[in-house]
Amino acid sequence: MNDIAFNQELDCRGLNCPLPILKAKKTMDGMSSGEILKMVSTDPGSKNDITAWANRTGNALLSSGEDGSDFVYYIQKS
Amino acid sequence: MSETKPKRMALIASKGTLDWAYPPFILASTAVAMEMEVAVFFTFYGLTLLNKKIEAKVAPATNPSMPMKMPFGPEGFQNINWPIPNAIMGNVPGFETMATSFMKKTFKNKGVATVEELREICIESGVKMIGCQMTMDVFGFEKEDFVDGVELGGAASFLEFAADADITLFV
Numbered sequence: 001m002n003d004i005a006f007n008q009e010l011d012c013r014g015l016n017c018p019l020p021i022l023k024a025k026k027t028m029d030g031m032s033s034g035e036i037l038k039m040v041s042t043d044p045g046s047k048n049d050i051t052a053w054a055n056r057t058g059n060a061l062l063s064s065g066e067d068g069s070d071f072v073y074y075i076q077k078s
Numbered sequence: 079m080s081e082t083k084p085k086r087m088a089l090i091a092s093k094g095t096l097d098w099a100y101p102p103f104i105l106a107s108t109a110v111a112m113e114m115e116v117a118v119f120f121t122f123y124g125l126t127l128l129n130k131k132i133e134a135k136v137a138p139a140t141n142p143s144m145p146m147k148m149p150f151g152p153e154g155f156q157n158i159n160w161p162i163p164n165a166i167m168g169n170v171p172g173f174e175t176m177a178t179s180f181m182k183k184t185f186k187n188k189g190v191a192t193v194e195e196l197r198e199i200c201i202e203s204g205v206k207m208i209g210c211q212m213t214m215d216v217f218g219f220e221k222e223d224f225v226d227g228v229e230l231g232g233a234a235s236f237l238e239f240a241a242d243a244d245i246t247l248f249v
Contacts, residue, residue: 016189018108022199025111043189056085056112 004063004074006038007031013042013070020046021053024075028059031077036062039073046071085114088240090248094123096134096178096193097144102127102249103196109245110203118200119236120228121210124249125217128209128224132193135178139168149183156184201227208235 010027012020020041027037039050047064050073054061058078065072087109091102102124106116120128127134138144146160167173185192201207207228214220214230221230229235240246 014189016191018104018111018196019189019191021111022107053112 004036004038006074007035008037010037010039012046013040015041016043017045017049021049024050024053025057028057028075028077033077035077037073037075037077039075041071041073042069044071046073050075085109085112085245086239086243087114087116087245087247088236088243089116089118089246090236091118091120091124091127092122092249094126094134096136096181098124098249099127099132099134099193100196103193103200105247105249106205107196107199107203110200110205114245115206116200117206117208117236117239119208119210119231121213125209125213125219127193127197128207128228130223130225132197134193135174136181137174138162138177139164139173146177147180147184149180149187156187197225201225206239208239 008027008031010023012023015023020039020043024037024039031037050064051061054075060076060078062074062076087105089102089106102118106118109116126132136144138146146162147158148156150156208231209224209228211230211232221228
């Protein structure tokens with residue numbers, strides 16, 4: 001999971017719903033198709049929310065994992 | 079998604095306390111992030127959520143489900159729910175203001191955005207904000223009291239948008 005190369009990183013530690021999604025969306029808007037965002041969150045709810053958001057927007061959730069108290073996501077822009 | 083027609087959500091925000099202020103702005107901002115079109119119709123007490131400064135408070139009296147917690151001290155202390163009788167919550171002057179500031183502090187401690195921040199994101203990201211003209215007339219509100227980006231209308235304005243909505247909620 002840590003081997004995935006990414007273009008941008010977004011730290012959402014300490015933020016609660018819906019901020020991680022809103023920030024991911026905003027960051028993604030400034031990226032190009034095919035680029036990869038690494039996002040780190042401490043919100044346990046982000047696991048289902050990021051999946052749902054990726055499904056709806058068509059961005060690909062390449063990987064979703066945990067690192068201590070962090071939830072780490074790699075999302076590729078559609 | 080390569081869908082030609084985006085999903086659409088239509089909300090009615092009719093309440094003006096802090097707990098009811100959050101849902102419409104959380105849902106609207108998130109729906110836009112999920113590439114939906116969103117309109118929120120603000121009516122009755124919900125109209126106060128359009129004021130430049132949101133003065134929304136929590137209403138602890140006669141609300142037995144509301145947890146009363148302290149936003150400071152060790153975690154174990156913060157997790158204690160204080161059972162405060164209605165007679166006190168309803169009669170002590172300033173109780174609502176105190177409970178509101180505690181609740182706001184708890185929100186901040188938990189990394190929750192303020193209502194103003196979420197509202198700003200909604201306006202920036204193109205949520206259609208409709209203020210109810212009739213309620214404005216009844217309560218004596220002026221358009222100048224509201225944040226920029228609000229349009230005024232009535233039931234027909236909302237229903238015209240909501241007629242094509244995939245999600246419609248009355249908050």
